[in-house]
Amino acid sequence: MLKIKNIDAVYGKIQILHRTSLHIREGEIVSLIGANGAGKTTLLNVISGLHPLKSGGVLFLGREIQGMQPDRIVGMGLIQVPESDKIFAPLTVLENLELGAYLRRLDRDALKTEIEKVHALFPILRDRGGRAAGTLSGGERQMLALGRALMGKPKLLMLDEPSLGLAPAIVSEMFRIIQSLNKMGTTILLVEQNAREALRISNRAYVMETGRIILTGAGAELLNNEEVKRAFLGNDYKEKWER
Numbered sequence: 001m002l003k004i005k006n007i008d009a010v011y012g013k014i015q016i017l018h019r020t021s022l023h024i025r026e027g028e029i030v031s032l033i034g035a036n037g038a039g040k041t042t043l044l045n046v047i048s049g050l051h052p053l054k055s056g057g058v059l060f061l062g063r064e065i066q067g068m069q070p071d072r073i074v075g076m077g078l079i080q081v082p083e084s085d086k087i088f089a090p091l092t093v094l095e096n097l098e099l100g101a102y103l104r105r106l107d108r109d110a111l112k113t114e115i116e117k118v119h120a121l122f123p124i125l126r127d128r129g130g131r132a133a134g135t136l137s138g139g140e141r142q143m144l145a146l147g148r149a150l151m152g153k154p155k156l157l158m159l160d161e162p163s164l165g166l167a168p169a170i171v172s173e174m175f176r177i178i179q180s181l182n183k184m185g186t187t188i189l190l191v192e193q194n195a196r197e198a199l200r201i202s203n204r205a206y207v208m209e210t211g212r213i214i215l216t217g218a219g220a221e222l223l224n225n226e227e228v229k230r231a232f233l234g235n236d237y238k239e240k241w242e243r
Contacts, residue, residue: 089134100151
């Protein structure tokens with residue numbers, strides 16, 4: 001479904017991605033884990049058309065998409081939920097959801113049907129529909145960001161740190177929702193600081209370090225990998241993410 005081939009990307013004179021390659025098959029949950037500054041978000045932004053690549057290629061559904069405008073990529077069904085619940089704070093919760101379907105040009109009845117699907121996943125958003133999005137709690141804002149992305153009917157959903165800053169109980173609910181979306185047919189690329197939970201629900205995973213993929217394997221395999229345990233699942237995992 002998605003194939004990244006030897007991507008190089010820079011910020012100014014600093015190279016962030018170094019011949020990075022990965023692939024995602026339809027129906028999978030694939031996680032990308034690594035410390036802060038590893039290049040994970042840059043890779044998502046390159047895929048989404050938000051950051052230019054220096055060299056390499058990005059194929060989605062067999063079509064090269066590097067150099068495409070982000071709205072065209074979204075229209076193809078490849079949608080990113082950025083880190084830190086980037087919502088339209090002055091708009092209402094309902095207006096945020098409606099904007100998520102902007103490219104689909106739905107009529108009023110179809111739009112209402114799609115909103116009801118989001119409400120079924122996130123009932124709290126129905127209750128908060130008329131409130132300004134900026135007044136929501138952190139967990140509610142993250143649910144809104146995800147719900148808005150679902151309004152675009154993604155074939156591949158890229159999630160950037162969906163559990164960041166959430167209370168433990170809400171983190172568990174977020175991972176449950178991610179699994180539910182996958183079972184409903186959405187392929188998922190998950191960038192996540194909670195490596196243990198990410199690997200637990202993933203079919204496959206990649207480990208990134210300083211802009212390079214250094215390890216790949218099944219989620220369960222990496223969950224039991226001693227190198228991964230030391231770096232991301234043990235005591236130094238906590239220290240790595242607090243720095």
